[in-house]
Amino acid sequence: MKEIIEFIRNRESCPQLTAPAPNREEWLEILTAASRAADHGALKPWRYRIYQGAQLDQIGECYWQHALTDVPDLDPCQRENFIKKAHRAPAILLVYAATEEHSKVPEIEQIMAVAAATQQALLAIEAKGYGAMWRTGAVAHTDKTKVLLNLKSNEQIIGFVYVGTPKKTQKTIKEVDLEGRIEWFDS
Numbered sequence: 001m002k003e004i005i006e007f008i009r010n011r012e013s014c015p016q017l018t019a020p021a022p023n024r025e026e027w028l029e030i031l032t033a034a035s036r037a038a039d040h041g042a043l044k045p046w047r048y049r050i051y052q053g054a055q056l057d058q059i060g061e062c063y064w065q066h067a068l069t070d071v072p073d074l075d076p077c078q079r080e081n082f083i084k085k086a087h088r089a090p091a092i093l094l095v096y097a098a099t100e101e102h103s104k105v106p107e108i109e110q111i112m113a114v115a116a117a118t119q120q121a122l123l124a125i126e127a128k129g130y131g132a133m134w135r136t137g138a139v140a141h142t143d144k145t146k147v148l149l150n151l152k153s154n155e156q157i158i159g160f161v162y163v164g165t166p167k168k169t170q171k172t173i174k175e176v177d178l179e180g181r182i183e184w185f186d187s
């Protein structure tokens with residue numbers, strides 16, 4: 001069990017990713033592990049989509065359209081650069097929450113469960129020897145993006161998880177600083 005703590009303790013994001021990404025069988029393994037996240041009411045609010053290859057342009061288009069919202073007269077020549085942003089990894093795992101009205105489980109808790117599943121996915125991806133980087137940004141939270149990705153009004157993006165093989169193998173384990181973040185009530 002010590003190894004599991006060590007593994008979790010050393011998890012890190014990988015911004016630089018290359019091919020290969022997990023294959024279908026590995027994705028199923030990863031998403032099965034992710035879906036064992038704590039889940040109030042067992043509502044299973046997590047939904048997953050895997051974008052790869054040319055399909056990554058769909059996410060790139062969201063970046064471009066979001067940029068146009070901010071700066072409507074952006075030069076169309078810039079579009080390619082925004083599309084490229086979605087190609088920083090060979091795959092993007094889109095995790096979103098499909099929430100429902102529930103007498104005991106408010107929407108925030110359903111969203112929390114999907115965030116927990118996303119964290120489990122990060123661990124499972126790393127356990128399979130791949131790397132990942134959870135990204136969002138304002139683009140993840142706009143109606144325009146929801147329309148572009150064909151998401152319903154009760155569905156909310158939790159993360160664009162960029163997934164692939166880490167370009168760098170060197171681990172840079174960050175100092176975990178709990179100073180001022182724990183209070184003990186045990187005397």
Ligand SMILES: Cc1cc2nc3c(=O)[nH]c(=O)nc-3n(C[C@H](O)[C@H](O)[C@H](O)COP(=O)(O)O)c2cc1C
Nearest residue numbers: 011012013014132133134135136137138158159174
């Ligand atoms: C909900 C959420 C959204 C995030 N969105 C972004 C993002 O858009 N861009 C980014 O550079 N990092 C984002 N991060 C942070 C990275 O995923 C990562 O945790 C951070 O770079 C620290 O690296 P580490 O995970 O190795 O400690 C996000 C993290 C979370 C939990």
